[in-house]
Amino acid sequence: MTLTERTMAGFRAAFGSEPDGVAFAPGRVNLIGEHVDYNDGLVLPLPISTGTAVAWSRCDGSEVEAVALDFGKERDRFLARSAKPHQPADWRSYLRGMAQGMDAQGVKLAIVGSNPRGAGLSSSASLCIALGRAMAAAGQVDPTHRELALMAQIAEHEWAGVHCGIMDQMAIAAGEPGHALLLDCRNLETRQVALPEDWAVIIVQSGVTRGLVEGHYNARRRDCELAAQALGITSLRDADEDMIRAANLDPVIAARALHVVSEIARTAEAVSAIEAHDLAAMGTLLRASHASLRDQFEVSVPAVDELVDLANAAIGPQGGARMTGGGFGGAIVAVLAADAAPRFIATLEQQFAQPRRAALNPMIEGKGRHLAGIEL
Numbered sequence: 001m002t003l004t005e006r007t008m009a010g011f012r013a014a015f016g017s018e019p020d021g022v023a024f025a026p027g028r029v030n031l032i033g034e035h036v037d038y039n040d041g042l043v044l045p046l047p048i049s050t051g052t053a054v055a056w057s058r059c060d061g062s063e064v065e066a067v068a069l070d071f072g073k074e075r076d077r078f079l080a081r082s083a084k085p086h087q088p089a090d091w092r093s094y095l096r097g098m099a100q101g102m103d104a105q106g107v108k109l110a111i112v113g114s115n116p117r118g119a120g121l122s123s124s125a126s127l128c129i130a131l132g133r134a135m136a137a138a139g140q141v142d143p144t145h146r147e148l149a150l151m152a153q154i155a156e157h158e159w160a161g162v163h164c165g166i167m168d169q170m171a172i173a174a175g176e177p178g179h180a181l182l183l184d185c186r187n188l189e190t191r192q193v194a195l196p197e198d199w200a201v202i203i204v205q206s207g208v209t210r211g212l213v214e215g216h217y218n219a220r221r222r223d224c225e226l227a228a229q230a231l232g233i234t235s236l237r238d239a240d241e242d243m244i245r246a247a248n249l250d251p252v253i254a255a256r257a258l259h260v261v262s263e264i265a266r267t268a269e270a271v272s273a274i275e276a277h278d279l280a281a282m283g284t285l286l287r288a289s290h291a292s293l294r295d296q297f298e299v300s301v302p303a304v305d306e307l308v309d310l311a312n313a314a315i316g317p318q319g320g321a322r323m324t325g326g327g328f329g330g331a332i333v334a335v336l337a338a339d340a341a342p343r344f345i346a347t348l349e350q351q352f353a354q355p356r357r358a359a360l361n362p363m364i365e366g367k368g369r370h371l372a373g374i375e376l
């Protein structure tokens with residue numbers, strides 16, 4: 001059964017009626033530009049083939065009623081205007097936040113997701129944008145990508161307590177299949193960067209899952225704010241390496257800031273590497289990004305480092321791999337020649353997954369993999 005069929009069947013079983021429609025939003029993987037979105041930086045994510053589907057129907061009255069088919073058919077029912085965050089934060093927090101943002105009323109929703117959770121692939125932003133699209137269709141309104149993304153970011157900040165940037169929401173709302181989205185987080189300007197036909201983007205699970213709310217994420221964000229404050233600038237987008245080295249900052253804060261300025265530069269260079277069809281240059285940037293996230297930003301974990309090292313050894317000079325997403329576990333992303341993909345996956349199966357009895361659940365994304373062409 002496709003994701004759409006599963007969602008429709010779940011809606012019928014939960015509410016005893018036919019849905020009016022099904023909305024979808026993908027997950028995202030970030031190619032490069034990690035932990036720079038909340039520093040007004042440049043990021044380069046792309047939408048992936050898994051996502052969240054929400055079957056919806058308009059109904060009389062002003063109540064929002066929802067069922068999460070992946071969470072033991074848990075239900076929620078409320079008036080959008082008077083909704084309060086669910087404690088502890090869970091899918092209901094996102095639902096209530098989006099419903100209030102959209103001023104939703106009189107709607108039934110059934111939710112199913114295929115994104116791996118805790119993998120750094122933005123299952124929560126995918127949930128928010130899919131909910132927003134379903135409520136928009138039900139309420140016959142047409143928010144822009146930017147409006148939807150900002151609403152989803154508010155749901156994350158104020159309803160789930162995660163002080164995330166805007167990358168995930170914009171990537172999911174505005175990303176196009178087969179393209180990476182160059183997003184300038186300072187002004188939300190976007191550019192679609194076509195991925196070469198013969199490159200594969202492969203996502204591989206480390207088996208270590210993480211939770212953003214655990215505080216590490218918000219702590220890194222605070223470190224960056226402290227650095228900007230000490231440098232007398234509004235965001236690290238305006239910093240450079242010389243300025244940071246000259247400022248006599250606390251060494252940990254300086255390391256965080258050095259990651260940010262070098263990662264923003266790498267993101268711009270990655271766009272040039274993609275446009276020049278230069279896998280070797282792209283690989284060098286991915287490796288440098290990982291080293292900086294591991295050593296300066298300190299958001300990796302040993303299992304992910306080991307997987308990245310094995311992946312880079314398996315790929316060789318034509319491409320590279322790094323951790324992706326917020327960190328502290330989750331998936332890695334690799335960019336390599338599409339025809340090298342089967343051997344790459346087989347090598348990681350043998351060297352990483354089998355000894356640990358873990359599942360890599362490899363996902364192959366990229367130009368050849370059009371979301372529109374995928375059976376949902």
Ligand code: GLA
Pocket residue numbers: 030033034035036037038122164165166167168325326327
């Ligand atoms: C999480 C956040 C994003 C971004 C990344 C790190 O995915 O939601 O806003 O900060 O971490 O790049």
